[in-house]
Amino acid sequence: MPDGPATPTGAERRPARLSTAALTSSGTLPPPWLGEQVAVRGGAVFVRRTPWTGPVDGVAAGAPRERALYVHGLGGASTNWTDLAALLAVRFDGWALDLPGFGRSRPPARTSYSVRGHVAAVVDVLERIVAEPGEGAGRPVHLLGNSLGGLVSLFVAASRPDLVATLTLVSPAMPVYRVPRAFSRTLLLLLLPGIPALAERRLSGVTPEQQVRGMVQMCFGDPRRVPRARLEQALAEMRERAEQPWATQALTRSMRGLISSYLRVGPRNAWRLARSLRLPTLVVWGDRDRLVDPALASRLAAAVPGARLQVLEGVGHVAMLEAAEPVARAVLALAEDAAGPVTADDEARAS
Template identity: 50%
Template sequence: MSSTELPETRSAAASPASRIRTVRVADGEELRSVALPGLTLTVRARPGDRPGLPPALYVHGLGGSSLNWSTLMPLLADTVDGEAVDLPGFGDSPPPDDGNYSVTGHARAVIRLLDAGGRGPVHLFGNSLGGAVATRVAAVRPDLVRTLTLISPALPELRAQRGAWPTALLALPGIAPLFSRLTRDWTAEQRVRGV
């Protein structure tokens, strides 16, 4: 057993269409396949003993799968009714028909899953790429998100804030010595105001 496998996992087929591949399923988890127009998603769930808990959806990062959440899901099982999705083309979910692997494409898949299941608003968890996807879902469809929890989110689409530009300019060759010469006679108060 590798160091990345959970000791209490077993292999199981996720759906008849994927009998060739097997997926890891931790004790107490169930897999189901959700067919939506243009894509099919594999969803991992931990059916709880307490009905009426608020729903949660976990979204994995790049190169991951819903299995990434198998350790956290039981820890929150008394608080939320958790499900984890395999994004299109990851885990046991086949690639999307349109071949769109962008953050927007994945967000669209999550939104379609939530709309189809009628589980919203959910506590939405996202890690890495899943954090970027979850952020996009929350921005586009805030009605589907109760809370947003981001774990090391990959947010590559953020543009540099205008206030950070002077700091970035200091990285250019020759700018730092020039700035030092220009501010050499500044008082401590002027330096603080300049920052």
């Protein structure tokens, strides 16, 4: 199939370089970052802000200060990026959004959960970040996405490269033509009229405790690595979400939108768009990913010209949660190399 995940002949896979920058290590887990509602087309989304801290072992004056946006996956929320954003704050002012219908974001005005709708929301937030006054204003933003958020970020980078400085894809939900083992084949029924409403009713009977337990088992390579504090936060967040009448609708219909996007052929197919990218890209995958086949990691890294590849041993679907430090070092190295060597003119402008 021409739009499938074929590996380009002779494509080069570059291993990810890891930055040696000192990272914050307080010994305690940071709480979820504060946020606010931000207007986008068709409504508003909740966006959390992780402020820049500057170098851990250096002088803040003249240090790189760039901007980053984090996009979560299906069933996730902006809090999925809490730990990674804290580490990357040595270089980035960070923003993490709740996609429409997830986290603290209300559903889109027309209750459409298509991939295209999520892409529009991310573009709107990116434009707002680029326009915000302060250091970094007017410059492209480092874009990071996981799972569904990774696919959305790929579409954003392909359609609006002017907004994106670098692209990091953590187990992105690239189109496949075989249902992963972790999924029930009945999910394909979501494409049929009337089935999403039935799925919503069934999911509404699952308790927050059951949802968190299932999420940990499915998304982590080693569930024992999840700190108790993070489990408690996830449970509190799931209970809050259970009170939102649109919660299960957002999940089932976003899944339907994701599967529908897999059927897209021609120039808007995700694999074709991946081959068209011309910006610094990092592909991150856990070799124990049960949701998106780790075999796709090398295929995607080969498809994107010049992409770097980081495969993490023993890690599952949410590497930014399970292995935050190595992911942070790979992302920082990507940003360092994209910025290029510091020249005398750069130092003069910064002083």
